Amino acid sequence: MADRNLTTVEALAVLQKNSDQLFLVVTGLFVFFMQAGFGFREAGSVRSKNTTNILIRTMLNVFISGIAYWSIGYAFAYGTPSNFFLGHSNFFLSLPVVDVTHARWFFQFTLAATCVTIVSGALSERVEFAACLVYAMLISGFLYPVVSHWAWAPTGWLRTGAGDKGLVFPNFSRPLFQDFAGSGVVHMTGGAIALAGAIMVGRRIGRFEGRRAVRIPEHNVPLVSLGTFMIFLGLLAFNVGAQGTISRSGSGEAVSVITVNTIISASIGVCVCSSPGLVAMLMKRVGILGKPNWTYLSAANGALTGMVSVAAGCDMVYTWGALVIGTVAGLTYCVWSRLLQALRIDDPVDTIAVHLGGGFWGLVAAPILSRNGIIQEVSTMNLKVRFDRFLPTIKRVFTKEKKQKS
């Protein structure tokens, strides 16, 4: 089926480029489908009367994000020329098609829509319809693009700053900021906006009695379950797609390792979050008074937090690292969830705990647990020598100060 007039080298280059674009498009399709997953999880978790409203809003959010990310968002994120803060060209994708621009637009658009939809989850049942549309435009047109520019565009300050390897620890060869698949860029950004929004819109009536949280039960567990599984699928594809290319040496291995790490982190996350429920169930069974308090959402959120947390380093950690990340992610989720309840912040599907909490832990964990990360460096570098250098420096500082005083 190849074009007859291409040399082998050219034909291979074409196939490489096409494979990269198809890779982004196919993974983007899965992430696109995930938007519906967020909608179903939210719609099933709240009171039945708001279902239709939420589902229409979810759909509109996706497509409004499409318009906003096309018209201005992509330009702010990846337009060149650009500065450390944002890009400012290729508005409306008006420049001629170059290589993977359009494929990357599609994949990045699905991430922008994800960011919007994360926020929606936390504000569920309490926001005017029109307001939703406004923040969808704002997030996908400006906030998410700018943050993604910082971390992922060649000129973004988080990326160039990450290149200053010796900034904090002069001996480390690894950068201290790494965000492979958006633990920070997508999840923390979404989670932080959600937190701000949830504080602003206040609590649902009846959600808290005095200081005590009252559980508003989900009205449709199958819908929640469907949504959750669609998110699992989407986040897997999200982490995979963040690799961005499939033609380079090592891309295949990276993609494979990413799936393994994501599954392992999610698996241990769900186990950690389910263990209290399981223990309670067993205790009740052997006669000890247990209070079995385990819902579909809390178990599922453990897995989601695991996937969110591992995203930042999923290409660079060993599988045992993913296990550590997932374990702590499960605990992180439980702590954040209880903390938000104690602060009387109403978050119907624990979006903030999952995305802000999980994303933050992911950003912290990635540089520590990566291959050649901090643990690796600390365990291999000659600590004594450094200490030798460190003490004299301190002495000199103090000596200088004394000299100046005298």
Add this chain to the structure above:
Amino acid sequence: MADRNLTTVEALAVLQKNSDQLFLVVTGLFVFFMQAGFGFREAGSVRSKNTTNILIRTMLNVFISGIAYWSIGYAFAYGTPSNFFLGHSNFFLSLPVVDVTHARWFFQFTLAATCVTIVSGALSERVEFAACLVYAMLISGFLYPVVSHWAWAPTGWLRTGAGDKGLVFPNFSRPLFQDFAGSGVVHMTGGAIALAGAIMVGRRIGRFEGRRAVRIPEHNVPLVSLGTFMIFLGLLAFNVGAQGTISRSGSGEAVSVITVNTIISASIGVCVCSSPGLVAMLMKRVGILGKPNWTYLSAANGALTGMVSVAAGCDMVYTWGALVIGTVAGLTYCVWSRLLQALRIDDPVDTIAVHLGGGFWGLVAAPILSRNGIIQEVSTMNLKVRFDRFLPTIKRVFTKEKKQKS
């Protein structure tokens, strides 16, 4: 993992061919899944009593289409030898496997099933079970294959006719018929059969009171929403898969551009269809008496119509072209929907408006808005020169006529 005994050139050719086949299979999987989406949208939109019936029928339609398209359909569509009207060989896929035949069968089978399932939507709640099976066989075994032969097989009259570039406008280098991803072949065909069927089977009792349409509310919005999102996913993959190959020079860019255009067209389509609802909502809010009349279906149908309309030219229009197509598609849908109601034709999920209306507009728009399309030609060609040529021709014609009269 490569075979050791292939030269580099051969191994590359193998990889190219395999990639093309995998491309069709993977996009076909998404389109296959879309069938269930149509089923859910329909089942959720009608009265609860008919749900099971519709879901069984949807499933049977898919598999009956499998048998019919395998036994005779593919032969009518793509069998060679063939004439301008239909093909007539390779019944039962009995010829030896050559290149992409089987992959193309799978992808085309999913389109045939789509055509069947489009018709089902319009006849919902009013057709005998057995009749459904009969028309499923008829459409996927004969009607759709023949139409797809016209437009997509090398000998089809619409395709060869499209080669007669100067047929209508002698100066245009672009053909006047183009249907990249089935706006006409799949959607209009399905929509037209649906229209005929809907007229034949008549109206549901209680759907119209005198001339006034009575809305029969959907019984399960989450199901409608799930179905709709599965259709979004499927139509995206449908338009992408229509590219047919991923190994050629430019396929990757085409695939990327297609996703962008499809998203943009759907996005603006949903905005157009939602704006009356939004305006009504705002008017009500500021105190003016509004009649908020917006349902999940009508908003979603705007996006679907956008996707359907852009299909014909999604590889050839600029993004601004997709925006124009989507905008008009949204309006088109509203007009068709009201028109059918005024004609007292009962179409439970507005299938005819979406697929016939949207498909027709797509066929009209594609040759106008494509790169090198009519607008492009008109705006770049030297009109004066043409006019110079045009006037003498007319003069001569009239002079001749006069001469003949005299």
Add this chain to the structure above:
Amino acid sequence: MADRNLTTVEALAVLQKNSDQLFLVVTGLFVFFMQAGFGFREAGSVRSKNTTNILIRTMLNVFISGIAYWSIGYAFAYGTPSNFFLGHSNFFLSLPVVDVTHARWFFQFTLAATCVTIVSGALSERVEFAACLVYAMLISGFLYPVVSHWAWAPTGWLRTGAGDKGLVFPNFSRPLFQDFAGSGVVHMTGGAIALAGAIMVGRRIGRFEGRRAVRIPEHNVPLVSLGTFMIFLGLLAFNVGAQGTISRSGSGEAVSVITVNTIISASIGVCVCSSPGLVAMLMKRVGILGKPNWTYLSAANGALTGMVSVAAGCDMVYTWGALVIGTVAGLTYCVWSRLLQALRIDDPVDTIAVHLGGGFWGLVAAPILSRNGIIQEVSTMNLKVRFDRFLPTIKRVFTKEKKQKS
């Protein structure tokens, strides 16, 4: 996008390897999603009170399988060194990443989870939560890995034994055991464990009145339908993914043929299982007293059994072979389903009939119907010659015996 410092040959090898890994990852994503499908089918089929329980269990099963298959399962299945019975290295995926190991882990993990989830279906509504988790660990950590080692690892006894081509029929060049996509390894294994389990846990109260089976109606047909379609999608991807590689000569054709065969087998399977219902419906219509007894589940199970049965030989049978396999699979399902009812074994979603019955038939059919299979051999080999050789041998044997007697 290619690395600049690779030669064309190296760059091609990289692309081949990456494509293979991406192939496994993408098909694995679909199979991963299928787990939810099994959950929904089961949850919708049983009584409403058990829905949440089943959905939580489904999710936990997937992730517990993740931990178990990672820690010990993959080592038992594919670790080298290995013996004919199991492998015993690469526990916790601790060995350095080599080629497709991680991608294969992901794909195989989804199959292990499938095996677990098959068992769950048969034990629905009658098993303690904790017991489920234990058998999930056992199956995905040990039982499935060992069986898959037998058939798919290079040293497994079923695979090496299959190499002894002349074992039973000395003239056949085809092995007698072939299991391309797990008719035996996944489906029969799961079905057999499910049968043992269903006998152990007994019947639901009210399922049988004396010898008569009482149908416990599904409480949510849309959920069943959604689950079923997700399983269709998953099994298609499962059979495709079993090809394991997309870069070799013929992989593309194999993948294409597999999709066609799977669709055809499922199509005829559903037709066979639906025909009694259809006939009853028609009889009732023409006035003869019919008892229309057709449910979504029974029709869908026909398609599933077709997909399960064709798996073993889907890369090697002609399409007419798939038609034969699917037809018999449909009948097989009906027989097994009635047999289990007669034996008063309670299997809520007919899992055993589908997976054990269908899988067994698939294993039988594959070596018979494959290209170069038993039918092919028998029909082409010179029977006369063989007979000529055969008779003298027998004569000699008898003569010898007589001689020895004398």
